[in-house]
Amino acid sequence: MRATNGDDVIEAVTGCTTVLRAAVDRDWRAVPAGRLEWDCHTTAVHVADDLVAYAANLAGRAQDAYVPFELTLDEGTDNASLLHVIETTGALLAAAVRTAPPGVRAFHPYPFRSADRVGFAAMGVAEVLLHTHDMAEGLGIPYEPPADLAESVLACLFPHVQPGPAPWPTLLWATGRGELPGRAPVTEWRWHNNLxxxxxxxxxxxxxxxxxxxxxxxxxxxxxxxxxxxxxxxxxxxxxxxxxxxxxxxxxxxxxxxxxxxxxxxxxxxxxxxxxxxxxxxxxxxxxxxxxxxxxxxxxxxxxxxxxxxxxxxxxxxxxxxxxxxxxxxxxxxxxxxxxxxxxxxxxxxxxxxx
CATH class of the missing domain: 3.40.630.30 (Gcn5-related N-acetyltransferase (GNAT))
Incomplete structure (x- = not known):
């Protein structure tokens, strides 16, 4: 168990793009992303948008709201280029995490309206792991991230959740994406940055x-x-x-x-x-x-x-x-x-x- 950091963001993004690169020739707009209401293309854009938004908030020291911009892809961006966007925005978040001093906090709404560099790294990793799962499920591709990444996300963002027999199934259960023996299904959830x-x-x-x-x-x-x-x-x-x-x-x-x-x-x-x-x-x-x-x-x-x-x-x-x-x-x-x-x-x- 360890604090999440910039290297973890890069590792999560690398795992995501490696898995999804096997399906770049598919029409991602036509494939639902697992249990989400989004298709795989929309989900991939969401991942990149979250990564750059977290980087911007942390680097810009945003205090009351997200920095007011949104990621927009050029018309005609294909799936391979979209994965490059995810790699790039992941690198930006990793750099923001690595260069932020320990005590710096920036805006995020859940649940105490701020997060530090560890929290932003963990949120970025969570977005990547969970939505890669969603897209891989929709595309019929096997995916399981390293256990230590899932464990770090749980310990950082889900301190109210009892650790399960293995970190990845526990994280999926805690976010309504799977079952865990002996525990009721999760239908609503929020992660918790520290107070x-x-x-x-x-x-x-x-x-x-x-x-x-x-x-x-x-x-x-x-x-x-x-x-x-x-x-x-x-x-x-x-x-x-x-x-x-x-x-x-x-x-x-x-x-x-x-x-x-x-x-x-x-x-x-x-x-x-x-x-x-x-x-x-x-x-x-x-x-x-x-x-x-x-x-x-x-x-x-x-x-x-x-x-x-x-x-x-x-x-x-x-x-x-x-x-x-x-x-x-x-x-x-x-x-x-x-x-x-x-x-x-x-x-x-x-x-x-x-x-």
Whole structure:
């Protein structure tokens, strides 16, 4: 499991054009693309259009809408030339992904109205894999992409979907294109880019399963950490996130968030939820900072921002924090964020913040 990147875009596009090149002599306008309402020609144009649109949004740092242009083929473009267009637009997206800084985000509507370079790479790969499947199905050509590409797309864009016995059948099932034993058919679906929450001097950046996997194994999760980070609590939280993902109970909005310093893009700690809220609307929050980032107000800023976000939701009524009695600094953080002490014993002091 790994983060999707520009090389993955090129690999997906190469697989697409290699498979479809065997059928360039067919009339793609006369062949439906699998279960889609489009024909194969329309679907191929859609793939190229999405690739260049993602590249433009990321390179142009679009914030509120897609960059206002649309791909138009020259009259008389044949199938072989159309595949060249897909190769070219794929190369543009790969270049945009490779050159975008880690913290840059640009517009995409699903579901939080932005994506970073990993998200745009994953969306491009998803478009290519899924629509190559559709066209190949219509044309009667066998097609199966590399398992690691499908796995990366699932971990990046479908963190709410429990991994199946194999990545490619699971991705097809998750997008309404196939069956998976023991699971109900999917009739409606959306992918999920990760959530980010601004918090003054910080950005709370939602952790993806692939990044959590890296952190659990001792890596950096794709973040540039300050000295002493990530702290052990962050790695523990990443492991819990990964277990929830593997069990199919991970809700990506109730996530672990890496606290990224706005001024230099460096990660100083992590904060997040111990799962989704219960039926009573209660959800627990935990956090930690690298030792070199403590005493500067970062945890308080992040906790205030995350609390505002959570309590604005209909499914959250109470935030809970449990702290070691001897951890005076952490107790001061929750108090400054508006939490009130509700209980205490020799092991934990409990604080709550209500809507």
């Amino acid at each position: 980010v929450i601004p918090a003054g001097r910080l950005t709370l950046t939602g952790l993806r399963p692939a990044a959590a996997h890296q952190l659990r194994l001792g890596g950096d999760g794709g973040f540039d950490w300050v000295e002493g980070g990530p702290y052990e609590g962050t790695r523990d939280a990443a492991g819990l996130l990964l277990k929830a993902y593997e069990a199919g109970v991970h809700r990506p909005e109730f996530n672990v968030f890496v606290l990224v310093r706005t001024e230099d893009g460096r990660a100083v700690g992590a904060m997040g939820f111990h799962g989704a809220p219960g039926a009573d609307g209660r959800v627990e929050i935990g956090y930690d900072l690298a030792e070199t980032a403590r005493g500067q107000g970062y945890a308080t800023e992040a906790l205030r921002a995350l609390s505002r976000w959570a309590l604005a939701r209909d499914d959250v009524r109470t935030l809970l924090a449990k702290i070691d009695p001897d951890n005076a600094a952490s107790r001061a953080v929750v108090s400054r964020a508006g939490f009130q002490q509700v209980s205490a014993d020799d092991k934990l002091v409990a604080y709550e913040l209500n809507r």
